[in-house]
Amino acid sequence: MPQRSGLLRATGAVAAVTLLATACTGNEPATEEDTGGTQPVSSNDDPGQEVVIGFSGPEADHGWLAAINSAAVAEAENYEDIDLRVAEGTNDPSMQISHIETFINDDVDAIVLLPTDGAALTKVATQAMEAGIPVVNVDREFSSEFAARTTILGDNYGMGVSAGTYACDLVEENDLGGDAVITEIAGIDSLPLTQDRSDGFSDALSECDQDVDHRVAGEFTVESGEQAASNLLQAVPEIDIVWNHDDDQGVGVKAAFDNANRDEFFFIGGAGSANAMRWIQEGEMEATVLYPPTQAADGIRLARLLAQEKGMSDLVQVEVPRRIVLNAPVVTEDNVEEYLPLAFES
Known part of the structure; x- marks a missing residue:
């Protein structure tokens, strides 16, 4: 098992634009006019209890994967109440398993995981769930429903x-x-x-x-x-x-x-x-x-909500859903300017 020094703490100011196909939070507190006279107690984006989130993704040997990893780090930087622990990217399932074991031993508040191999990571993800650590599964699904609290996927x-x-x-x-x-x-x-x-x-x-x-x-x-x-x-x-x-x-x-x-x-x-x-x-x-490169960034937001025991403000349901599938829109000359900020370099 790697030592704590094998985990990279996300630091520094990183700017990013992320688009959530399923919106998790609002940037501004709603006004009484917006809500028909009722004022919510707080916005989900307001700073809350600090949460430690472990993130593990594969080696960034492909432009889309590099974007997945960098967007996750950048999204965490948007929240002062997130302490993000980033494991070194790898295509070795055994090494990724050891990273998750370290997160479990460190008793992080939530884990966001894009597995190198969903089946191979199912057991350790289940161990995290059994330890009371909610796991957000990104892109490549586990082979058991018990391995993740929430799964977020492209389509x-x-x-x-x-x-x-x-x-x-x-x-x-x-x-x-x-x-x-x-x-x-x-x-x-x-x-x-x-x-x-x-x-x-x-x-x-x-x-x-x-x-x-x-x-x-x-x-x-x-x-x-x-x-x-x-x-x-x-x-x-x-x-x-x-x-x-x-x-x-x-x-x-x-x-x-x-x-x-x-x-x-x-x-x-x-x-x-x-x-x-x-x-x-x-x-x-x-x-x-x-095929949205924001999936892990969306996962960071969801993990924060889960760790802080919040729901998604745009839903009537009071809890984060079990499964979210993002849209697959067509980008043409008519809307390319809208999507260009989300694009990744090959």
Whole structure:
């Protein structure tokens, strides 16, 4: 088990803009006019009892994961009543287990955990819950309902649905009809998240009598994206729509398009990187579907509420929900300015 020195205490002023698809708190106390004459006792954002929150995430070897980690730290800095303990990011489940054991031994007030492997971290997360420490599970689910007090997730199936619905709109708006050639560049096919994204895409396309004509898969890396896209372009001489699951992978995908001098198609991305949003602004990409990099930041807010025994001020229910699934909106030239502050660098 690593010593306490192996945990990094989040310090320093960090600025961040986070968007909660499910709002947890209000920034300003409501007025009597706002509430129809009733004044709440306090706002959830008002400083309360100090709480110690342990945060553990995977190694930031991918732009989205780096954004997840940095947004969590930045969000904690917004609250003077949060003492955030950050474990070193790792892709080793055994090391992450030891980090959680340290949090348990330190008797933190709450834990926010994006597990390297949900099944592998289930046992130690359950131990934390049994020790009376609420666990907020982020993005990759545990294999037991007893391992977390609250789970906050992106919507992988919803990403596919959003991409497919937008593709249907493009087919209609551009009179592509039944002859539209729609292609898909997936991530790692063995992962459930990839399967969910593909299922959602296919299901949405079926609503407008379309389907995926050609599909290739990468590995969520720049190199694999370039190779997969090159293979696709060689196999298909004319394409109408391309959906690429991941914007980090999309750096390589876009390079393949440029190298082949191919731009006859509408290019849709996934996740919401800064690169993708700049391409949208420059007219080199049609859209990207957001997979929110704010999930761990949202988890920090929820952990604070749980540790302080508060609920979510925008709900009538007095407790934090057990499960929250964030939206997967489509970012286009019409709304890119709104989402650009949330974008991550690849």
